[in-house]
Amino acid sequence: MTVTLQVDKSLCGGAGLCRAMYPDLFTLGADGLSEPLKTELTTAEEIEAAEDVVGCCPTEAIVVTGLDDA
């Protein structure tokens, strides 16, 4: 099953922690809010990285789906 990475812009406050942690996976858009650079995660490293960000984001704005079903 594909693991997908999304940012809920209604929750994001632009704290920039995601980009500071993993600049390969996240950037900040013109609105100052987070945007994923990849929406489909394929490697274990990427998935682990995204999960780290989920656990550290101050506003629970990072959404990773497709896990735990294996």
Place this chain on the structure above:
Amino acid sequence: MTVPALPTGLFGPDYYQDPYPAFAWLRDNAPVHEFRFPVGDVRTWIVSRFEDVHALLGDSRFSNDAEAYASREFIDSGMVMGADTVVSRILTVLDPPDHTRVRKLAMGAFTPRRVAQWREPTERIVAASLDRLAESERPDIVDYASAIPAAVIGEILGIPFSRYNDMIHAIDRAFRPNDDKNVVTRAFEEIAEYGRDLIKEKRGMLGDDLMSVFIQARDGDDRLDEDELVAMLALMIMAGLDTTRNLIGSAVLALLDHPEQRKLLMGDPELVPGAVEEFLRYEGALTVGLFRFAKEDMEFAGTHLPAGAPVVAALQSANRDPRRFENPDVLDITRKGPRHVGFGHGLHNCLGAALARIEAGVAIPAVFERFPDIALAIPRDEVAYAENWLLRGLASLPVHLNTPGR
């Protein structure tokens, strides 16, 4: 052409009372400015424009970890935060992967969704603090503002913070300009020691509170070592008490200074969340961020920085940068628009932001609701900020709760 000199020496007595003229000068004349940090007399750079502060705080070529990256001169000066104590391994200075592991443990308790449950307890605590203020012979908003975060964080952790006043004094000594390194080290050690006492007490009565989660992470599944556990408590004490106290105190002063803004706020409770953001921008709890250190030789915002360079992000300068905010020196609680850096940015952005927003949003309007005739009890020019290089907080704010003669 000659450039006029800095209006006030950085981190000197005049600067502590009003840093904004110096910040305006820096933004215009030397946005990445090299100077000698007067505490410890260390070669330091200060970054003052919003864009550069934002970039600095999000730039992984910098670390907060002095022990790993700071210049020899900085380390020898005794400026390493909490040197020789567990505070030197506090979350605030960790890099990934340690940062990730420790932040994940605490973050879950402080997200907006999780802290929403603390609104009602905060309202109860604020009401009780207002009662105490009303009974006080010399009512002081800073006393009021000190008690609230201590009680709230105490309830979240599941242990009463009875010694919060000692801790506020210790934090003050830890970041006050002082050439005696021993005073600073003892202050950090006192905070760590209180953390150890609280852990010892709590180990015998674990519950479903946050402190039990931390202790479980140490004793249960070894996600924290003993020093990290103590450092976590020190973090809760240091970041949880003084910051929110400063924000509440400065915001009450701002509303006393701006009666029209106060009237606006009291007339429309829906303005509260935006007003809190404006208080964070206008007079946030930290004047500058903790030191960052260049991990390598580099160019930053057009300036060469050698590896180990200590760099200070002037948060309150960024928050008053006219390049970013229209009329930045005007308090406008209806301000819409760009986000401030009152909670920092990047890897070390404030963990407790959502809680601070609730505490401030309850505690600030409540003062004016309970005491509509509140007024300063001292002349305005005697209101003084504490001489603290990190934190921007009023030393005291004496008030008349019911203005005599009215």
